[in-house]
Amino acid sequence: MHRCQCVVVGGGVAGLCASILLCRAGVDAVVLEHRENPEKKVCAGGLSGRSLHLLSRMGMPFDAGRAVTRIELNVVPHHYNRFVTKTPLARVADRKTINRWMMGHARDAGVRVIRGAATRRVEHDGRRFTVRTDRGDFSAPCIIGADGAVSRTRKSLGGSEPRMARALIAEKVEVSRPLDAAIFDYDALPMGYGWVFPTSETTANVGVFTISPMGGAELRERLYFYTSQRLGGVRFASPVKGGILPWGGCRLDKKLPALLVGDAGGYTDPFTGEGIFQALATAGHAAAAVVSNPPHKVRRAFERRMALFSANVRLLKRLGPLALKNARAIGRLGETGLFSRVFFSSQVRGQYYLGMAASAPAWLARSLLRRDVVHREHERNVPLHLQSMKPDLQN
Ligand SMILES: Cc1cc2nc3c(=O)[nH]c(=O)nc-3n(C[C@H](O)[C@H](O)[C@H](O)COP(=O)(O)OP(=O)(O)OC[C@H]3O[C@@H](n4cnc5c(N)ncnc54)[C@H](O)[C@@H]3O)c2cc1C
Numbered sequence: 001m002h003r004c005q006c007v008v009v010g011g012g013v014a015g016l017c018a019s020i021l022l023c024r025a026g027v028d029a030v031v032l033e034h035r036e037n038p039e040k041k042v043c044a045g046g047l048s049g050r051s052l053h054l055l056s057r058m059g060m061p062f063d064a065g066r067a068v069t070r071i072e073l074n075v076v077p078h079h080y081n082r083f084v085t086k087t088p089l090a091r092v093a094d095r096k097t098i099n100r101w102m103m104g105h106a107r108d109a110g111v112r113v114i115r116g117a118a119t120r121r122v123e124h125d126g127r128r129f130t131v132r133t134d135r136g137d138f139s140a141p142c143i144i145g146a147d148g149a150v151s152r153t154r155k156s157l158g159g160s161e162p163r164m165a166r167a168l169i170a171e172k173v174e175v176s177r178p179l180d181a182a183i184f185d186y187d188a189l190p191m192g193y194g195w196v197f198p199t200s201e202t203t204a205n206v207g208v209f210t211i212s213p214m215g216g217a218e219l220r221e222r223l224y225f226y227t228s229q230r231l232g233g234v235r236f237a238s239p240v241k242g243g244i245l246p247w248g249g250c251r252l253d254k255k256l257p258a259l260l261v262g263d264a265g266g267y268t269d270p271f272t273g274e275g276i277f278q279a280l281a282t283a284g285h286a287a288a289a290v291v292s293n294p295p296h297k298v299r300r301a302f303e304r305r306m307a308l309f310s311a312n313v314r315l316l317k318r319l320g321p322l323a324l325k326n327a328r329a330i331g332r333l334g335e336t337g338l339f340s341r342v343f344f345s346s347q348v349r350g351q352y353y354l355g356m357a358a359s360a361p362a363w364l365a366r367s368l369l370r371r372d373v374v375h376r377e378h379e380r381n382v383p384l385h386l387q388s389m390k391p392d393l394q395n
Contacts, residue, residue, distance in 0.1 A: 004028045006290050007131050007140040009119045009153045011038050014262025014279035015146030016102045016111070021058065021287035023109040030140075031111060032133055034118035034147075042243040043095040043276075044169055044197050044205050046182065051277040052091060053350030058284060060105050065093025066199060070181035073340065076188050076389040079331030082181065083340055087348055090182060092197045092205075094171065098276075119147060122156035124256060141295035143258045144286050146279075149246045151264035157256055162246035162266025163317075165192075166214065167273060168223045169207035172199070172238040175231055179204055184272075185230065186327040188389070190214070193273075193327075194226040206231070209245070209273040211321060216242065229389050245273055248317040249310065257298045259286040267313060270320030281309060312352040338364060 008019045011033030022029040047055075047062060055062045067088035073081045083089075106113060117135035122143065124130075129143040145153030149164070179198040188194035192210030199205060208223045220240060227234060246266040252258065261267075262279030269278065289302035303310075323330055333339040342363045346356040356363070 001130075002030065002136060002138045004030045004138065004140050006030075006142040006144060007032065007129060007138050008144045008146055009122070009131060010034075010145070010147035010151075010262075010264065011113050011115075012041060012146060012148060012262065012279070013098070013102060013276055014264070014283040015144070016099075016106050016113075017058070017060075017280050018144050018146060018261060018283035018287045019111045019113075020060070020102075020105050020109045021284060022290060023106075023111045024059075025287070025291040027291055029111070030138060031106075031113040032117040032119055032131060032135075032138065033113055033115050034134075036116050038115070039096045039099040041095050041099065042169060042171075042241045043098075044167075044171075044195065044207055045093045045095050045098060045199075046197055046274070046276075047091045047093065047098070048272075048274055048277055049087075049089050049344065049348035050346075050350040051274075051280060052088070053348060054277065054280050054284070057350070058280070060102070062091065062093075062098075062101065064097050064101060065091045067091055068182045068197075071344075072181050072183040073186070073331075073334050074184065075186045075327045075331030075334075078187075078328055079335055081331065081334040081340065083344065085344065085348075089344055089348065092182065092199055094199065119152045122153050122258075124157070124258070129258070141257065142290050142298050144283075144290070145258060145260045145264045146262050146283065147264050149244045149263040151260065153258070154250060154252070154260055154264050157252060157258050159252040159260060160250045162250045163211070163248040163270075165209060165211040165245040165247055165268065165270060165273065166219060166242065167207055167209040167245060168219050168240055168242050169205055170223070170227070170236050170238055170240050171205045172203055172236075173206050173227065173231070174203055174235040174237050176233060178202065183230070185226070185389070186324070186331065188226050188230075189219075189222045191321065191324045194223075194230065196230060203237070204231075206234075211247070211270050211324060245275055247320065249313045254299065254303075257295050259289065259299065259302050261286050267309075270316055271323050278309075282306070285309065308352060308354060312354050315354065 068090040117133040183196040191212040245268040247270040261282035267278035268275035285305040
């Protein structure tokens with residue numbers, strides 16, 4: 001039996017981030033990662049402005065990948081909203097690069113990552129957790145569950161299941177004309193969107209996301225349909241892969257000093273599909289709670305630190321589906337340019353939606369005065385290629 005102060009289950013973004021912060025603060029933590037090669041996670045690699053902001057604050061500034069200074073938030077075929085900014089609104093990097101770079105920070109911080117240690121069961125005897133893995137048993141008074149969407153930690157400890165969104169992605173397609181903007185096309189499929197993230201002048205990753213209970217075969221058909229409508233003739237240079245994105249949060253016995261972070265906690269954003277920011281933010285709160293509290297107070301401290309974040313999750317649980325259902329209204333808001341100024345300015349400063357709403361008047365005033373923060377590129381009419389885009393396969 002290996003004993004330590006805190007076991008972190010899962011060596012993805014959330015698990016590595018939490019363990020880096022713990023080890024830097026002198027906590028004896030171990031990361032249990034079930035894959036020999038955890039770089040293979042299916043992901044579009046979009047690091048939003050707020051992820052970049054948070055990473056800088058955590059002492060891990062990220063400047064790899066492609067800076068995104070143009071973004072399209074369209075509602076097809078009705079609204080075309082294209083924004084440009086001097087400060088990068090996001091970065092797109094492949095997930096291998098993100099994971100390797102995170103692993104580098106983990107090595108620098110002296111994090112112990114045990115690979116091939118698939119967690120089978122987690123038990124709690126009232127004082128300590130015992131984590132049973134393929135590489136032996138690990139015991140600690142605190143546990144951070146960062147083992148992704150199908151979390152074994154969550155299941156073992158009796159946590160409720162979050163809701164699940166689905167996405168399909170082709171990580172590399174070769175395009176015939178250069179792309180200069182990251183594109184979100186809402187309503188390209190029901191309760192969801194299609195995206196195109198340029199990764200170089202001539203390549204991009206393309207995908208579809210939905211919170212509707214759509215079957216795998218239909219989603220695949222929609223991805224091909226969307227890609228052909230959006231980009232015309234492209235060559236798929238990588239296979240199409242699927243993934244699930246848990247949202248809406250989950251409930252876990254309040255007496256357990258167990259902290260669920262990232263996808264394990266069900267924290268992805270049901271409107272944007274973003275999950276890396278949420279993984280980093282919750283991991284940061286978990287590490288801070290473990291560092292400055294005795295084990296029996298850790299859970300409470302975590303809940304307190306998470307108060308604003310959790311309120312945001314509850315809000316999104318209601319508003320996310322509503323917004324997806326009424327994407328046209330959001331698109332109209334976007335057309336005013338004001339909504340997006342607040343949204344993007346707040347994004348690059350790392351705010352949650354609730355924080356954005358509270359400080360909207362101040363951001364608005366500031367971004368109107370400083371037009372370089374973000375402005376709408378002028379094109380009053382929806383371009384032809386979007387007007388002819390059919391949102392529904394049947395039409
Ligand atoms: C197609 C797709 C595209 C996406 N694109 C984006 C994007 O562009 N931007 C964005 O912000 N988010 C995106 N997301 C969401 C984002 O990838 C996740 O929200 C984020 O990776 C969550 O990080 P995590 O560390 O919680 O989980 P993960 O990254 O899934 O890490 C979990 C880790 O736990 C390990 N593990 C699992 N089970 C066990 C076990 N039993 N024992 C030990 N280890 C275990 C796994 O091997 C893995 O390494 C996308 C998701 C999908 C599916």
